[in-house]
Amino acid sequence: MGASAGGMVIIRDLLMKLPANFSLPIAIVQHVSPCSDGSWAKLLNDRCQINIKEADDKEPFTPHSAYFAPANYHLLIEQEGTFTLTVDEAVSFSRPSIDVLFETASYAYGPHLVGILMTGANADGANGLRCIANAGGFVIVQDPVTAQAPTMPQAGIDAVADALVLDPTSISHFLLNLHDRKRYRYS
């Protein structure tokens, strides 16, 4: 998932709706100030049923958890299911950049990936969404009409014409539904 301006509230509401056994691991880039200390993830962890934390370098990406990119680091996903954090130059004026997460996640998971781009006032994430779609992954964009800042979701829709466009409530329904289907398949 990626979001910028206005994203904190939407991501919080989304994560709070997920049950403790929600099996799909989630990686999130939310643009934050470079001096943010990660206390937001700790705060969210107390209020959510799944584990919420900032990712560490080489930490395994595991179910029942959501990982945030720390301020000032790009978040990358390795094929073997671990995170890498880098301090490369900003991409789309952002570090962490949504494009970097989405692009590397598409290398690692190809068609087994869902990319969700939400509210924001710049175009970070649009290129990444295109990578996800090209690798056969599933792409969801927040309906710009429902976004505090519509630029980012609109750029996402422009990049991936057949993206599924949903309001925030429908995004959480989609995730819960996916979780139920997955449970059904493996039970």
Added chain:
Amino acid sequence: MNLTDLEVQSLLDAVHQHYGYDYRNYSRAHVKRRISQRLKLSKVESIEELKHRIIRNPGFAQSFIKDMSINVTEMFRDPEVYKTIREVVIPLLQTWSFLRIWHAGCSTGEEVYSMAIILQEEGLYDRVQIYATDLNEAVLARAKQGIYPAENIKKYSKNYQKSGAKGSFSDYFHSRYDSAIMDSSLKKNIVWSHHNLITDSDFTETQLVMCRNVLIYFNASMQNRAHGLFHRSLSNGGILCLGKKETLHFSEYQHCFTELDRPAKIYKKAYGPL
């Protein structure tokens, strides 16, 4: 653009074979992203074509090698870490009569000079030998010069203040036009040298290893190798300082160190045999 692992491996093998640079054990996600950027930037159609251009054209190969190496650094980066170094690490270092400090992957040297300033202010500089190493000769040459853009100095000065400053930052450099050159008293005990964490061997009897935001570009197995190198290079009770988002938690050497300060990622080599 789909980059298959085989193609990436074959490209990295070729770069290693022709130019000696070894990115085969770098973070694959990082490497793939850089390759994909280079393909777009140079309008190259396939990774196969990229490989041939790199092999045939040493100038082009240099730009690829530049893509791979990241030299983002600043003085007193993460100032609170340097504050912890002053408060927690310096008192421990004071127990040794002579000290060796190794900055592994020092890049353009900003953090080496930061440390030198702290050592001077804490009265330790005269009994210290600092080894600053990097695998890139070009950045090492710049580090040795110690000349930085004046526009960065304001930020460095702020960082310095937050690190628990005991003096005035302007005492440590001389401004000339739009550059600042670090004071020669800081350079006196620094030895700059080439060292490759992937292929070279240990240092001996080091009391402090600084290696911040260098190993994040390696894959897990190469990180393990580097952790082992640091472990063997440190004397008993020696100290290892990693980047703020790095951890020994997922390393084979996790149990060879104790945590000295969690947020600053400062570790102490455990006593006794492995």
